[in-house]
Amino acid sequence: MGAGQLTIDLKAIQRNWSALDALSADTVETGAVVKADGYGLSARKVATHLAESGVQTFFVATAEEGAEIRGAVGDNADIFVFSGHMPQDTTLLKTHGLIAVLNAPEQVTRHFSDAAGYPFGVQLDTGMSRLGMEPGDWQALSTELMLAGPRLVMSHMACADDADHPMNAQQLRAFHDLTDGIASRRSLSATGGILLGPEYHFEVTRPGIGLYGGFPFETAKTVVQLDVPVIQTRVVQPFQTVGYGCTWDAKVESCIATIAAGYADGLIRAMGGKAQVFAGTTPCPVVGRVSMDLITVDVTGLDQVPDHLTVLGPDQSIDDLAGAADTIGYEILTSLGARYQRHYA
Numbered sequence: 356m357g358a359g360q361l362t363i364d365l366k367a368i369q370r371n372w373s374a375l376d377a378l379s380a381d382t383v384e385t386g387a388v389v390k391a392d393g394y395g396l397s398a399r400k401v402a403t404h405l406a407e408s409g410v411q412t413f414f415v416a417t418a419e420e421g422a423e424i425r426g427a428v429g430d431n432a433d434i435f436v437f438s439g440h441m442p443q444d445t446t447l448l449k450t451h452g453l454i455a456v457l458n459a460p461e462q463v464t465r466h467f468s469d470a471a472g473y474p475f476g477v478q479l480d481t482g483m484s485r486l487g488m489e490p491g492d493w494q495a496l497s498t499e500l501m502l503a504g505p506r507l508v509m510s511h512m513a514c515a516d517d518a519d520h521p522m523n524a525q526q527l528r529a530f531h532d533l534t535d536g537i538a539s540r541r542s543l544s545a546t547g548g549i550l551l552g553p554e555y556h557f558e559v560t561r562p563g564i565g566l567y568g569g570f571p572f573e574t575a576k577t578v579v580q581l582d583v584p585v586i587q588t589r590v591v592q593p594f595q596t597v598g599y600g601c602t603w604d605a606k607v608e609s610c611i612a613t614i615a616a617g618y619a620d621g622l623i624r625a626m627g628g629k630a631q632v633f634a635g636t637t638p639c640p641v642v643g644r645v646s647m648d649l650i651t652v653d654v655t656g657l658d659q660v661p662d663h664l665t666v667l668g669p670d671q672s673i674d675d676l677a678g679a680a681d682t683i684g685y686e687i688l689t690s691l692g693a694r695y696q697r698h699y700a
């Protein structure tokens with residue numbers, strides 16, 4: 356077996372959803388964000404599992420992603436598309452009953468002309484300057500939009516994973532100013548916002564990363580385990596170098612294990628020389644550069660080199676690994692490669 360084994364615990368995702376759901380009042384609906392193929396873990400499998408346990412509202416980035424999960428969630432679930440109504444989307448939106456979240460006046464015009472009578476949501480920009488209508492656009496269009504009855508009016512927070520950031524209260528204030536009194540359900544919070552407290556919850560929440568076990572949901576259950584087979588071990592002598600560029604050399608006689616995954620599998624090159632992997636519960640440093648298909652690990656001191664080393668699991672979260680590569684858990688998850696053998700538990 357030459358491939359890494361990626362085990363994805365769908366029950367842990369379901370439990371993480373329930374734990375996040377329990378943080379808001381019963382009147383608040385907790386949705387689930389399954390964009391980017393369910394943060395790399397299979398949108399269809401994640402959505403099927405969550406729909407079976409009662410989740411009714413799903414969020415994706417594109418209409419294509421929405422179409423991909425429609426069969427999995429059943430006809431009655433709401434699927435919101437964050438990118439809204441793009442020029443080629445009309446047929447997909449209509450065929451699969453997807454709800455475009457309109458982000459700009461051009462999208463409103465397109466939707467009302469090409470999909471009049473079809474449901475829609477609205478995103479407002481409250482300071483992130485990424486997606487969503489500017490306050491001026493909203494002022495000009497809100498009467499017309501509210502008459503048509505959006506299924507959701509939402510905004511997105513820029514700094515919600517930092518509870519002390521002043522931007523949080525600022526965006527909350529802006530969202531209130533733009534939407535207080537409207538006759539529509541509202542949504543402001545992703546995972547970070549849910550953790551900020553009830554005043555951020557409104558009627559619908561949109562957790563993504565917390566479902567998959569990532570920061571800032573610190574008490575999340577572990578969702579992914581990645582075990583990578585050891586292909587070869589060798590003993591290297593002092594001054595002998597390991598890997599491309601000869602960036603690491605042995606200080607003492609050392610045992611090096613070469614494992615069957617590399618940056619083409621999402622174990623990004625920036626973690627070379629900084630990450631560790633695990634033999635059971637024993638950490639072993641990654642040494643030298645990460646190659647496309649291979650990583651070299653210093654296993655000196657293990658009594659016995661196991662047949663695989665664990666890259667992600669109970670002892671190393673996606674955020675731990677992300678730290679070694681100067682990135683975030685989201686990028687580790689969505690980079691997990693296509694060569695792994697995936698097991699769903």
Ligand SMILES: *Cc1c(COP(=O)(O)O)cnc(C)c1O
Pocket residue numbers: 388390437510511544545546547561562563564565
């Ligand atoms: C990705 C995304 C979410 C989910 O965010 P997490 O931080 O993963 O919980 C929610 N809303 C919007 C608009 C998003 O783009």
